[in-house]
Amino acid sequence: MSWLADNFQRLAEVSLDHLGLAMVPVSVGLLISLPLGWLASRWRLARRILVPVTGILYAIPSLALFVIMPLVLGTQILDPVNVQAVLTIYTVSLLVRAIADTLDAVPESVLAAASAMGYRQAGRFFAVQLPLAVPVLVAGLRVAAVMNMSLVAVGQLIGVGGLGIFLIDGVQRSNYASIIAGIVAIVVLALLVDRLLAILGWALTPWTRGSRR
Amino acid sequence: MNVFEAVWDWLTNGDNWKTTLGIIGIPQRLGEHLDYSWPPLLIGILLAIPLGALIGHTGRGGTVVVSLVNVFRALPELGLLVLLVLSMGLLLATEALTIVLVAVALPTLLAGTYAGVRNVDRAVVDAARGMGMREWEILVKVELPNALPLILGSVRAAALQVIATASIAAAVALGGLGRFVVDGFAFREYQQMAGGAVLIAALAIVVELLLSAVQWLLVSPGLRKPRTRSGVR
Numbered sequence: 001m002s003w004l005a006d007n008f009q010r011l012a013e014v015s016l017d018h019l020g021l022a023m024v025p026v027s028v029g030l031l032i033s034l035p036l037g038w039l040a041s042r043w044r045l046a047r048r049i050l051v052p053v054t055g056i057l058y059a060i061p062s063l064a065l066f067v068i069m070p071l072v073l074g075t076q077i078l079d080p081v082n083v084q085a086v087l088t089i090y091t092v093s094l095l096v097r098a099i100a101d102t103l104d105a106v107p108e109s110v111l112a113a114a115s116a117m118g119y120r121q122a123g124r125f126f127a128v129q130l131p132l133a134v135p136v137l138v139a140g141l142r143v144a145a146v147m148n149m150s151l152v153a154v155g156q157l158i159g160v161g162g163l164g165i166f167l168i169d170g171v172q173r174s175n176y177a178s179i180i181a182g183i184v185a186i187v188v189l190a191l192l193v194d195r196l197l198a199i200l201g202w203a204l205t206p207w208t209r210g211s212r213r
Numbered sequence: 214m215n216v217f218e219a220v221w222d223w224l225t226n227g228d229n230w231k232t233t234l235g236i237i238g239i240p241q242r243l244g245e246h247l248d249y250s251w252p253p254l255l256i257g258i259l260l261a262i263p264l265g266a267l268i269g270h271t272g273r274g275g276t277v278v279v280s281l282v283n284v285f286r287a288l289p290e291l292g293l294l295v296l297l298v299l300s301m302g303l304l305l306a307t308e309a310l311t312i313v314l315v316a317v318a319l320p321t322l323l324a325g326t327y328a329g330v331r332n333v334d335r336a337v338v339d340a341a342r343g344m345g346m347r348e349w350e351i352l353v354k355v356e357l358p359n360a361l362p363l364i365l366g367s368v369r370a371a372a373l374q375v376i377a378t379a380s381i382a383a384a385v386a387l388g389g390l391g392r393f394v395v396d397g398f399a400f401r402e403y404q405q406m407a408g409g410a411v412l413i414a415a416l417a418i419v420v421e422l423l424l425s426a427v428q429w430l431l432v433s434p435g436l437r438k439p440r441t442r443s444g445v446r
Contacts, residue, residue, distance in 0.1 A: 059421040060414045061377030067394055067410035070403075071216055077403065143286075150289035157384055157391075158398055158406075164291060171295035171385060179299065183292035190287040 003177035018162030022148040029091025037099025058093035083155040091144040102136040138201030149190040223408040245388035249379040257318030269330025285320040298385040318371040325367020329360030369424040
């Protein structure tokens with residue numbers, strides 16, 4: 001307990017850092033996967049390329065990608081961007097296929113009705129297809145956020161790991177308090193973000209509740 | 214010499230493929246990695262598939278499975294590993310790693326099997342019951358074959374998670390391919406780090422492709438082009 005009192009300030013600071021390392025990739029990943037998912041739902045060819053490529057990237061362990069990133073991006077090995085780029089790739093891999101599938105699943109009659117109401121392509125996408133995809137998007141984002149939260153710690157093996165430093169320091173100095181504080185902080189952050197995203201999804205889809213038959 | 218050539222040189226240098234006094238080569242590290250990975254995967258399969266099938270068939274305990282899986286997903290593998298190794302001692306580090314890897318594989322396998330069995334069309338199950346099949350026959354002859362794509366998908370996902378987690382075993386003085394990354398980082402030898410990373414990536418891709426092939430061979434042709442709407446893995 002005294003360890004916690006002495007290190008609370010640092011734990012809080014590193015937690016914020018950890019949050020940034022995990023969540024910036026979730027937002028960037030979302031922005032990248034929306035157009036890619038749309039492409040994959042429109043063009044069979046795009047889907048044939050995107051789905052297997054993201055599948056293979058998703059299969060590669062984080063430690064390996066963390067190390068390979070500097071080769072691809074030309075960054076320094078200790079640059080936090082390496083970790084964020086990898087987590088962005090995982091987020092995109094999770095989301096692209098889900099987005100393509102759910103855009104495909106919007107019934108033809110709904111699209112026809114929207115067109116008849118005067119929506120053009122772009123307007124129809126943002127006003128009809130995208131809102132209908134929100135539940136699937138939020139589900140994907142929640143998985144990505146929780147996964148990223150624990151993967152950031154692995155980055156500590158190459159020097160950029162947010163709360164991972166409490167885990168590695170703890171094992172090197174046989175300090176249980178440090179390890180447990182690190183684990184608890186990561187889990188709390190993960191569950192917090194998961195809850196927040198769930199609430200966000202609920203707030204964005206008012207038509208899924210109320211007026212129950 | 215640029216970085217790519219340096220990494221290529223490290224990968225193709227014959228010395229790195231031999232185990233000499235005190236220096237362990239690539240084949241032995243790969244062997245360690247596989248030796249860490251297969252027992253937990255097997256244990257996970259033997260535990261999770263029967264349990265998941267039972268829960269999926271009866272429908273009892275489904276919510277427990279789903280919430281259990283979510284909690285496990287939030288647990289950082291690295292934290293679990295260092296905590297267990299520290300409390301069991303370095304002499305039992307391999308055993309500690311095995312426990313962590315089982316904990317990594319179980320939720321994925323359990324969720325996949327449960328979802329697979331649960332999502333079999335109820336009309337198909339009712340038809341089987343109407344034909345006079347017993348409950349165990351329904352499970353073995355109808356539900357499990359129909360659930361096979363999802364079950365094998367979860368085996369593949371679990372195998373990849375186990376391989377990825379085994380690569381961080383080097384953080385606690387264990388072997389495996391992650392050793393090259395950790396040692397390379399410690400000695401500031403980027404070619405060794407990147408070489409190790411390429412080997413880990415190659416192992417994962419080979420396993421992914423092999424298991425995809427197995428999945429394609431085992432799944433009934435009638436199920437091969439499913440209109441899956443399962444958005445989230």
